[in-house]
Amino acid sequence: MSATLYDKIGGKATVEKVVEDLHKRILADGSVSPFFAKTDLAKQRGHFIAFLTQLLEGPKEYAGRPMDKTHAGMSVQPQHFEAVTKHLSDAMATNGVAADDINAAIARVSNVKGAIVNK
Numbered sequence: 069m070s071a072t073l074y075d076k077i078g079g080k081a082t083v084e085k086v087v088e089d090l091h092k093r094i095l096a097d098g099s100v101s102p103f104f105a106k107t108d109l110a111k112q113r114g115h116f117i118a119f120l121t122q123l124l125e126g127p128k129e130y131a132g133r134p135m136d137k138t139h140a141g142m143s144v145q146p147q148h149f150e151a152v153t154k155h156l157s158d159a160m161a162t163n164g165v166a167a168d169d170i171n172a173a174i175a176r177v178s179n180v181k182g183a184i185v186n187k
């Protein structure tokens with residue numbers, strides 16, 4: 069059996085660092101930070117980590133809300149989605165994830181775009 073993307077990038081330790089880095093980047097970006105004004109990102113961190121873990125074929129432990137319900141009423145536009153995706157990509161690169169693995173991860177994230185944008 070071949071290694072999952074989750075294993076390849078370094079599993080839990082890497083995903084935790086990536087999500088922490090991602091949240092810093094989101095808060096530093098005025099084009100997306102206002103969306104998170106009422107969000108306790110420290111509380112959301114576990115959900116983000118679990119969701120990303122599952123997307124990368126790690127353990128299935130995500131117990132948060134479905135993506136369309138989570139982002140309902142936010143009117144997230146494609147450019148916001150692209151900005152967050154770019155931050156995720158940069159956070160992965162900063163934490164030593166190889167370019168091929170980043171591309172594969174972003175492709176998976178792009179699969180949930182329809183459930184997040186324009187809700």
Ligand code: HEM
Pocket residue numbers: 100103104106107108112115116119131132133134138139142144148149150152153177180184
């Ligand atoms: C790039 C792909 C994205 C993924 C994989 C993603 C995933 C998630 C997850 C897993 C949660 C936690 C759900 C829960 O608490 O049950 C969440 C919450 C949230 N997301 Fe996203 N998201 C994405 C893009 C975006 C974008 C582009 C925005 C807005 C610019 C956004 C705004 C939010 C906000 C504001 C919350 C917190 C909601 C709350 O406080 O209740 N997300 N997202």
